[in-house]
Amino acid sequence: MKVYISADLEGVCGVVHRDQTGEEGKDYEKVRRWMTAEVNSAIEGALAAGARKILVNDSHGDMRNILPDELHPKALLISGSLKPLSMMEGISREFDCVFFVGYHAAMGTRSAILDHSYYGQVVSEVKVNGRMVGEVGLNALVAGAFGVPVTLVTGDRGAVVQARGLLGPIETVAVKEATTRYAARSIHPSEAHRLIRDAASRAVALSARIKPFRLKPPFRLTMRFINSGMADGAAILPRTKRLDGTTTEYVAKDPIEMFQAMQVWVTLGASTIPIRR
Template sequence: MKIYISCDMEGISGIVHVDQTRSNGQDYPRCRELMTEEVNVAALGAFDAGAKEVLINDSHADMRNIIIEKLDPRVQLISGSLKPLSMVQGVEAGFDAAFFVGYHAGMGAKAGILDHTYYGSVVSEVKINSKAMNEAAINALMAGSYGTPVVLVTGDDRVCEEVREILSPVETVAVKWAITRYSARSLHPKEAQRQIREAAARALRSISQYKPFVLPSPYILHIKMLNAGMVDNAEIMPGSRRLDALTLEYKTDKLMDLFKALLTALTLGSESIPQVRPK
């Protein structure tokens, strides 16, 4: 059994502030350790259930957060950026199942901890085929296109709710409960890690109940941005159509083109304002 893990940072137990997730933040060194421990226990849970191979993709910001020497020696780690498949780089090799660890809610929908969708400084909403999509759903679609089901998502209670609505059935572990966008009640990291390891193994022991997430083509992407200047820049993307001041539309039969169009539009949108970084 081969398992793929995409690991973000905003959904790790104890993390509630942007300062904790940026490499120049005062709290960042200990928060990257917490991230490393949480993704490592997800891998251990996979090995408990009989996995022979675990590939971890560091999926947060510049994607150099996870401390490789603190991981179980059986895993391999993808780190650094840019990567063509971004948060799901590596999944194209084909896996029996995927875990999304440390994930967060989509921008605005549930006011989760540090909620955003890919580029928090650009996006207010992403829809595919008229359905609001958070990062977990978009990444699950990409994994699904390679035949890989997402069987476990961990993060705050809001992202767990969202993925149960979109991806069900899916195993979830809420490691914290959002009070506001920047405050939460968290499990102790050791307890969060215990629950994640158990949930990872539990999901894989009933792996046959999970199916790859797929949507019928053609795909219609709608990206709503935070201001019109961003769309002014993004609408130079070939094949795109501006629907109104804030919304860009892109239609395609190919999921990979949709994913590339999303990343292209967001990159262009972010260049209309200074100092924007992918989250």
């Protein structure tokens, strides 16, 4: 039994503000420990249910958030960026299931903590075959391309509701409930850890029953950018169609090509703003 974990940060228990999500924020060092502890809970649950190999991919911001010396010693860790498969780097057919830990809802979701889709300052909306998706959907499609189902999603209530709507009756843990984009009622971190551990154990057992997330090809990806300059940048990618001032379209034969086109778009779009990614 092999488990792949993609770990984000906005959906970690107690996180509600950008001050907590990056190195320039005053609470960031504390939040790195919270994130690592939630990932450890998922690892402990997976090991207790018989997992033999666990690969963790740090998937937030510059992807150097998880503290290696505090991570469970049985796990392998991918950290840093640039990675061709980004939040799904390292996924392969050898895995039995995927966990998304600390995830958040898609950009534009009401009452969801720090909702965004890959890059909040660049991406306003992403659709695949006409359906709005966020990181849960996009990353689950990548896992599905390798034949691996997502069986656990943890994050705020908005994220887990979206995940169940898209992926079906998988295991979920809502560690907080958003009032607005920047305020939430959270359970205690120790309670979050217990719930994640238990759900992770059940999620390992679920892997035989949950089907990988797949959509019918071709994959029609559309992205609405925050402004038209970002779409100008994205439109440089060959085979990109410009639908209007802020929207681009790419039709891909498989989810991996679609996902990588999206990565290139986001990078090109971000290159038009004078901030560091």
